[in-house]
Amino acid sequence: MLQSKDLLRMFKDRAEQTIFTTIESILCNQTQDMRNTEFKLVNLIFDDENIVMPISRFIIKAYNNDKAVMKKLAVDTLIMLVDYILMKTNASTESQAVKNTKEVICECCQKITRLFYTNLSNFIGMYESGAYLLRNALTEIIQHVIRNILTYSEESEQRDQHEKLSKTRTKLFKKLLTRVIDKNAHARAKVLDALIFLCCENSIPGDFLLQILKAACRRIRDISAIVRKKALLLVQTTIRLYYYTFCESQSKDEFMSLEEVHKEQEIIEDVIAALDKKLMDLVE
Numbered sequence: 001m002l003q004s005k006d007l008l009r010m011f012k013d014r015a016e017q018t019i020f021t022t023i024e025s026i027l028c029n030q031t032q033d034m035r036n037t038e039f040k041l042v043n044l045i046f047d048d049e050n051i052v053m054p055i056s057r058f059i060i061k062a063y064n065n066d067k068a069v070m071k072k073l074a075v076d077t078l079i080m081l082v083d084y085i086l087m088k089t090n091a092s093t094e095s096q097a098v099k100n101t102k103e104v105i106c107e108c109c110q111k112i113t114r115l116f117y118t119n120l121s122n123f124i125g126m127y128e129s130g131a132y133l134l135r136n137a138l139t140e141i142i143q144h145v146i147r148n149i150l151t152y153s154e155e156s157e158q159r160d161q162h163e164k165l166s167k168t169r170t171k172l173f174k175k176l177l178t179r180v181i182d183k184n185a186h187a188r189a190k191v192l193d194a195l196i197f198l199c200c201e202n203s204i205p206g207d208f209l210l211q212i213l214k215a216a217c218r219r220i221r222d223i224s225a226i227v228r229k230k231a232l233l234l235v236q237t238t239i240r241l242y243y244y245t246f247c248e249s250q251s252k253d254e255f256m257s258l259e260e261v262h263k264e265q266e267i268i269e270d271v272i273a274a275l276d277k278k279l280m281d282l283v284e
Helices: 004-029 031-047 049-063 068-087 096-111 113-118 124-128 132-151 159-181 185-200 206-219 225-248 258-283
Strands: none
Touching (some): 096 113, 124 159, 132 185, 206 225
């Protein structure tokens, strides 16, 4: 006999499937209802926190559907959701609409990252929002795009796409690094957390490791404890990755011996001494 929770979950799943099938059938036959459906979904997200997860699952299922009309519904609903929340002049950080929007975006960007990658220009404006939750949502979008599309995807394995993806990844990393000094401590911590995630997923190019290490070191003296904690963890993670990348994975023959380092140091000191003597002669 089914437990009450299992029975309730079964009914909920059936209800969601019935709603999805009904909307799919209507839109396939009457595409003029598309805009009205998107508008109703957005309003439901704004008004009711209890329906956020079911709508998120609905959007994910619609995007993964074979029918183009359902894919379009998923894309247009998320774009409309972001456009409307950014247009709200009184969009408070603590408002329920902002919280619900953030939850939907974060849930969807993990499962249907490609939607956000192909429409990134429609979401990048969230970094200009006064609500830190929306800025955090964009940070999460970027971290999943870098990991799932720009690092581990079929395109990243194709030689003709490699240069394009590499340029996009560089731009997104630069965008993340500029947000390390966000005015809100929770937003700064979220960016550091995203960089930790990308380090652990081996999704960071070697030429960005030093920039990330510098950014983390600067945040160690942050006024916020949560930021300092994330910064220290990022320093630890980056140094570990540095060691693996530049020491463990390289032949020891490519590094100078201790004797060679001392000789190089003596040469540099002699050069500095000669320059100092010339400078003193010019002064006299």
